[in-house]
Amino acid sequence: MGYVEEKESLSKAIRYDDHGEPTVDFYTSWLTKHPSALNAFGQMMSAAKGKDIVVFLDYDGTLSRIVQDPDKAFMTGKMRSAVDEVACCFPTAIISGRHRDKVYDFVKLDNIYYAGSHGMDISTPSGSSKYSYYKHQSRSTDAKGNEYVNFRPAFEFLPTIAKIIKLLKEETKGIKGAVVEDNKFCISVHYRCVKEEEVDTLKGMVETLMKNYKNFRISGGKKVMEIRPKIDWNKGRALQYLLDTPGFGSSTDVLPIYIGDDETDEDAFEAIRRIGRGFPIVVSSTPKETKALYSLRDPTEVTSFLSCLAAWRKDT
Numbered sequence: 640m641g642y643v644e645e646k647e648s649l650s651k652a653i654r655y656d657d658h659g660e661p662t663v664d665f666y667t668s669w670l671t672k673h674p675s676a677l678n679a680f681g682q683m684m685s686a687a688k689g690k691d692i693v694v695f696l697d698y699d700g701t702l703s704r705i706v707q708d709p710d711k712a713f714m715t716g717k718m719r720s721a722v723d724e725v726a727c728c729f730p731t732a733i734i735s736g737r738h739r740d741k742v743y744d745f746v747k748l749d750n751i752y753y754a755g756s757h758g759m760d761i762s763t764p765s766g767s768s769k770y771s772y773y774k775h776q777s778r779s780t781d782a783k784g785n786e787y788v789n790f791r792p793a794f795e796f797l798p799t800i801a802k803i804i805k806l807l808k809e810e811t812k813g814i815k816g817a818v819v820e821d822n823k824f825c826i827s828v829h830y831r832c833v834k835e836e837e838v839d840t841l842k843g844m845v846e847t848l849m850k851n852y853k854n855f856r857i858s859g860g861k862k863v864m865e866i867r868p869k870i871d872w873n874k875g876r877a878l879q880y881l882l883d884t885p886g887f888g889s890s891t892d893v894l895p896i897y898i899g900d901d902e903t904d905e906d907a908f909e910a911i912r913r914i915g916r917g918f919p920i921v922v923s924s925t926p927k928e929t930k931a932l933y934s935l936r937d938p939t940e941v942t943s944f945l946s947c948l949a950a951w952r953k954d955t
């Protein structure tokens with residue numbers, strides 16, 4: 640069902656009081672289709688009994704609130720503890736649009752896997768069994784001597800991305816508030832702090848420049864233009880890659896949970912639906928079209944959900 644149809648069907652659920660005021664809001668009606676994962680927790684966990692839960696988390700808007708300055712999207716101490724607790728109970732990964740190192744700097748937990756650049760930069764101790772002969776998978780050792788396998792399907796785009804970032808910064812420097820963020824294998828052009836009357840000009844500049852780079856695409860997000868190489872890879876493919884990684888999700892009875900708030904998270908929701916089991920959960924305080932089955936209102940509810948999940952594991 641499209642958003643317009645969904646809105647129309649929601650409007651049918653609205654009742655009016657004697658003054659003609661709606662008594663049921665859109666959100667309440669939307670919740671009947673995407674129930675709160677907190678309210679449905681007991682039911683979800685009954686279905687999860689005996690299965691190997693793995694947890695996937697998005698970062699911005701899920702583990703941290705949306706703020707004006709992308710460099711200040713810190714997570715709360717409570718959220719960090721909840722993620723840590725969950726990661727002690729279940730294999731856990733963060734799949735973010737950001738540069739992988741930046742997500743690690745925000746989260747600073749060593750017991751989880753990180754995938755940056757919308758899943759185009761994955762680092763795991765062993766790599767995915769299905770990609771061992773793949774040319775984009777390579778080994779590395781960190782400063783502490785830990786060995787990693789890095790999967791970077793957009794590696795050959797790096798020189799072009801560097802060039803595009805330089806051009807975008809030059810081109811947009813006259814627009815106050817515009818921010819070009821280097822996410823390594825992709826680029827974010829932020830307009831959250833751009834005057835409303837200048838947003839279309841900025842978008843036009845970016846679109847015109849990107850016409851010269853046919854093997855890149857632009858997608859949307861929260862007051863951001865996301866520029867990515869046109870390859871068959873996204874957060875859904877990254878989720879599948881991690882599920883094929885020994886020590887993470889390669890059990891036969893795996894049950895993935897994915898929590899995310901944005902357009903690019905829809906690919907991961909879709910992947911879970913394709914697998915046919917698991918819980919795709921959208922973070923939203925307003926009704927929206929989504930492939931997620933469940934919902935949570937905001938990062939505070941995400942914290943509660945993660946704490947419940949860890950407590951449930953300790954009790955079973």
Ligand SMILES: O=P(O)(O)OC[C@H]1O[C@H](O[C@H]2O[C@H](CO)[C@@H](O)[C@H](O)[C@H]2O)[C@H](O)[C@@H](O)[C@@H]1O
Pocket residue numbers: 697698699700704705706707708709712734735736737738820822827829831860861862863865901903
């Ligand atoms: O996949 P994610 O972890 O959700 O990353 C998506 C983008 O998130 C960030 O931008 C968004 O959050 C900022 C901080 O709250 C906000 O200022 C911005 O308006 C949002 O679009 C991040 O800065 C981007 O690089 C990510 O691609």
